[in-house]
Amino acid sequence: MAEAALYSQITETDGVAGVALETAARVLRRGALLHALLAGLMLIFALLASTRLVPSLYDLAQQLFLLSYGGASDAALAIVIIFSLVNISALLVIMVSVLAREIWALPGLLVLALANAAVLLVLGYTPALITVIVGAWALVRLLRAPNVLRVNPVMMRELRGRMRGARAFVVMSIYLALMSGFALLLYVIFSTASSLNASAATGQIGRVLFAGVVGIELLLIIFIAPSFTSGAITGERERQTYDLLRTTLLATPSFITGKLESSLGYVLLLLFAAIPLQSLAFLFGGVTETEVILAFLILTITAVTFGTFGIYFSATQPRTLAASVRTYGTIAAWAFIIPLVIGFIVNIIQAGVFGNANAPNAPGLEALLQYVNLLLTSTNPFATAIQTQRLLVEQQVIGLYSVTLASDGSTIPMISPWVVFATLYQAIAAILIVLTIRRTQQVDVNS
Amino acid sequence: MANMAELIIETRDLVKKFGNFTAVDHLSLEVPAGSIYGFVGPNGAGKTTTMRMLTTLTRPTSGQAWVNGYSVTEEPRAVRRAIGYMPDEFGVYDDMRVWEYLDFFAACYDIPEIERKKLIDDLLALVDLSHRRDDMVDKLSRGMKQRLSLARTLAHDPSVLILDEPASGLDPRARIEIRELLVELARMGKTIFFSTHILADVSEICSHIGIVEAGQIIAQGSMDDMRAQIQPHREITVTLRDQEAVETVKSLIGSVEGVVGVNEMEPRAGRYRLRIDYTGDDEGVAELNRTISGAGIAILGFAEETKDLESMFMRVTKGIVT
Ligand SMILES: Nc1ncnc2c1ncn2[C@@H]1O[C@H](COP(=O)(O)OP(=O)(O)O)[C@@H](O)[C@H]1O
Numbered sequence: 001m002a003e004a005a006l007y008s009q010i011t012e013t014d015g016v017a018g019v020a021l022e023t024a025a026r027v028l029r030r031g032a033l034l035h036a037l038l039a040g041l042m043l044i045f046a047l048l049a050s051t052r053l054v055p056s057l058y059d060l061a062q063q064l065f066l067l068s069y070g071g072a073s074d075a076a077l078a079i080v081i082i083f084s085l086v087n088i089s090a091l092l093v094i095m096v097s098v099l100a101r102e103i104w105a106l107p108g109l110l111v112l113a114l115a116n117a118a119v120l121l122v123l124g125y126t127p128a129l130i131t132v133i134v135g136a137w138a139l140v141r142l143l144r145a146p147n148v149l150r151v152n153p154v155m156m157r158e159l160r161g162r163m164r165g166a167r168a169f170v171v172m173s174i175y176l177a178l179m180s181g182f183a184l185l186l187y188v189i190f191s192t193a194s195s196l197n198a199s200a201a202t203g204q205i206g207r208v209l210f211a212g213v214v215g216i217e218l219l220l221i222i223f224i225a226p227s228f229t230s231g232a233i234t235g236e237r238e239r240q241t242y243d244l245l246r247t248t249l250l251a252t253p254s255f256i257t258g259k260l261e262s263s264l265g266y267v268l269l270l271l272f273a274a275i276p277l278q279s280l281a282f283l284f285g286g287v288t289e290t291e292v293i294l295a296f297l298i299l300t301i302t303a304v305t306f307g308t309f310g311i312y313f314s315a316t317q318p319r320t321l322a323a324s325v326r327t328y329g330t331i332a333a334w335a336f337i338i339p340l341v342i343g344f345i346v347n348i349i350q351a352g353v354f355g356n357a358n359a360p361n362a363p364g365l366e367a368l369l370q371y372v373n374l375l376l377t378s379t380n381p382f383a384t385a386i387q388t389q390r391l392l393v394e395q396q397v398i399g400l401y402s403v404t405l406a407s408d409g410s411t412i413p414m415i416s417p418w419v420v421f422a423t424l425y426q427a428i429a430a431i432l433i434v435l436t437i438r439r440t441q442q443v444d445v446n447s
Numbered sequence: 448m449a450n451m452a453e454l455i456i457e458t459r460d461l462v463k464k465f466g467n468f469t470a471v472d473h474l475s476l477e478v479p480a481g482s483i484y485g486f487v488g489p490n491g492a493g494k495t496t497t498m499r500m501l502t503t504l505t506r507p508t509s510g511q512a513w514v515n516g517y518s519v520t521e522e523p524r525a526v527r528r529a530i531g532y533m534p535d536e537f538g539v540y541d542d543m544r545v546w547e548y549l550d551f552f553a554a555c556y557d558i559p560e561i562e563r564k565k566l567i568d569d570l571l572a573l574v575d576l577s578h579r580r581d582d583m584v585d586k587l588s589r590g591m592k593q594r595l596s597l598a599r600t601l602a603h604d605p606s607v608l609i610l611d612e613p614a615s616g617l618d619p620r621a622r623i624e625i626r627e628l629l630v631e632l633a634r635m636g637k638t639i640f641f642s643t644h645i646l647a648d649v650s651e652i653c654s655h656i657g658i659v660e661a662g663q664i665i666a667q668g669s670m671d672d673m674r675a676q677i678q679p680h681r682e683i684t685v686t687l688r689d690q691e692a693v694e695t696v697k698s699l700i701g702s703v704e705g706v707v708g709v710n711e712m713e714p715r716a717g718r719y720r721l722r723i724d725y726t727g728d729d730e731g732v733a734e735l736n737r738t739i740s741g742a743g744i745a746i747l748g749f750a751e752e753t754k755d756l757e758s759m760f761m762r763v764t765k766g767i768v769t
């Protein structure tokens with residue numbers, strides 16, 4: 001039923017090629033659905049097990065789905081859930097790319113299937129079989145119908161237009177100039193401060209510079225990425241070119257992915273262009289490659305997900321202005337206001353319950369609050385970046401670690417927030433892409 | 448349904464409502480294959496709305512429509528394959544070259560890349576824009592943009608072109624060029640269904656015409672049929688020297704068969720004029736002339752008013768305009 005609600009209208013192809021595309025897409029989305037069922041089951045397991053109702057469920061999950069993993073069984077459950085979510089999103093995105101007849105659907109499928117096979121071999125992640133089978137099936141189906149995949153015409157057109165003339169160059173220059181200026185400012189301030197205070201190491205200058213550059217880059221990206229996408233569909237309507245496109249044989253999935261590829265492609269270019277600036281921090285030391293890679297990952301995922309916010313509202317709103325307002329409003333609410341408010345409430349509870357000397361022995365509540373905090377941190381890219389870096393620098397933690405509860409001294413598994421952030425954001429992006437296509441088709445049909 | 452195969456566009460009781468307002472009101476069109484069909488009506492008559500339903504852009508509130516035998520609501524993709532649509536607004540991608548514009552739309556119609564280059568060359572030659580191949584689209588004049596638009600509608604070799612006001616806003620020269628292009632395309636076997644509120648367009652090139660007013664079809668058919676249908680009698684103006692001659696002629700031909708009215712007109716420049724409404728043929732007109740001159744009356748002028756489309760249009764739409 002959920003399947004019908006999400007996809008009933010998405011296909012828009014015909015002929016022999018159309019049949020191949022639809023079959024492949026259907027197989028992929030069944031795979032996504034299976035992973036979703038599994039993730040739901042694991043969440044129920046986690047709830048039952050963490051409340052100590054049926055503690056053996058942790059072990060059961062590990063023995064069934066992550067059989068070669070040597071770590072704790074509660075951590076194993078978290079890993080299974082994360083893998084499932086990543087698989088859902090990847091399968092949905094590839095399904096859309098198949099319907100959009102994207103040429104990269106083939107390598108995408110191949111990489112996804114191989115990655116899953118690798119995880120299956122190394123960790124014994126048995127649900128990988130779903131993706132491997134489904135991926136191979138779709139791959140064969142697509143290869144048997146040649147010439148259905150092609151370079152997206154919308155992407156080509158947009159990129160040609162975007163890269164022509166001064167605009168692309170000007171945006172890039174302003175962006176780099178802002179970041180360089182900011183980095184220089186930080187350097188001047190910090191080096192004057194540290195010349196007064198001789199104990200400050202150059203390593204610290206490096207770290208401050210890096211954090212400063214990544215911070216301002218994140219801020220710029222949060223503004224730039226949605227600005228490219230929120231006009232994607234409304235812009236065509238306003239220029240009266242949308243009707244022209246709709247009378248062609250261009251299918252909605254191709255239109256949407258073409259728009260996303262071109263705008264996010266350009267944003268990705270901006271991110272790559274800033275890497276040398278980030279790497280300046282290497283000169284001063286104190287920054288590791290891991291930090292640079294994680295920062296790039298957080299930046300990219302932020303750009304992609306907030307970009308899909310933009311295109312979703314571009315599909316549902318009649319005008320670019322309305323779409324932009326809604327996009328930025330939703331981003332502000334989702335990443336800043338809501339986590340701040342809930343975080344505030346959580347902190348009050350935490351302080352009230354555990355803040356005094358005779359704290360109650362409530363490990364369940366304490367653990368829950370820890371996880372809520374993790375989730376809240378992971379909704380905001382800044383908080384995610386800061387917390388991830390702190391864990392990395394102070395505890396050398398990249399992924400899983402454990403936290404000792406004050407209540408009873410027991411330990412619970414924790415994950416560095418970037419993992420949760422990445423999983424959450426890419427799942428949202430995948431779902432928004434599917435919804436955007438659906439909404440575009442609905443608006444078209446009802447007009 | 449013998450004529451079904453010959454109709455490339457057919458609508459039956461097509462209705463489109465916007466809220467309480469009925470923009471298209473039980474409209475039934477019949478556009479024969481191979482025709483140049485002029486869809487004529489004043490602004491706000493519902494021409495654009497009808498075309499948007501035919502091009503699958505808007506769903507009819509009720510009624511049915513077929514293009515090339517495919518239902519616009521049931522088989523929209525088959526309809527899109529069969530039509531080339533030019534809206535009344537030129538859709539501008541301001542950041543494209545002329546060839547890129549055509550290349551993009553050809554790609555949207557799934558034409559493989561290897562075939563597109565030759566296709567673009569052919570299309571540009573057809574609309575006489577080969578020399579502007581590498582210019583930016585927004586640098587073209589309005590007439591050129593319109594021709595480029597027309598080239599775009601031809602990219603996938605559709606059997607019917609649906610053109611919304613193709614000549615509006617053009618200077619006279621560009622308008623003639625577009626007209627000639629339409630005739631050329633009809634010769635190539637395309638059916639051309641175009642809307643206009645300019646009657647000159649229709650009388651020059653159309654083989655068929657449909658007159659629409661307030662969302663309803665008032666008259667439609669081939670141009671020849673329409674002329675005969677709308678113009679059942681001819682008007683002859685006779686110019687005479689004095690009032691006496693006028694009275695004589697009146698009494699002389701008032702009773703001739705086929706004469707349905709003899710009216711005095713305002714004298715002009717000292718000359719007296721009579722208007723005769725006559726339903727007979729050419730032979731009868733000559734006979735009238737002979738009758739008058741045979742009675743010894745000096746005829747200063749004997750002229751038949753050829754009724755143009757303008758007056759035919761006015762006559763047909765009279766009473767419906769509110
Ligand atoms: N989307 C719409 N919403 C409300 N009214 C509309 C809409 N589109 C057209 N109309 C109305 O329908 C009538 C017919 O419009 P249109 O089809 O554009 O006429 P034409 O093309 O013959 O000038 C007009 O009165 C117009 O105001």
Ligand SMILES: [Mg+2]
Nearest residue numbers: 494495535611
């Ligand atoms: Mg109009």
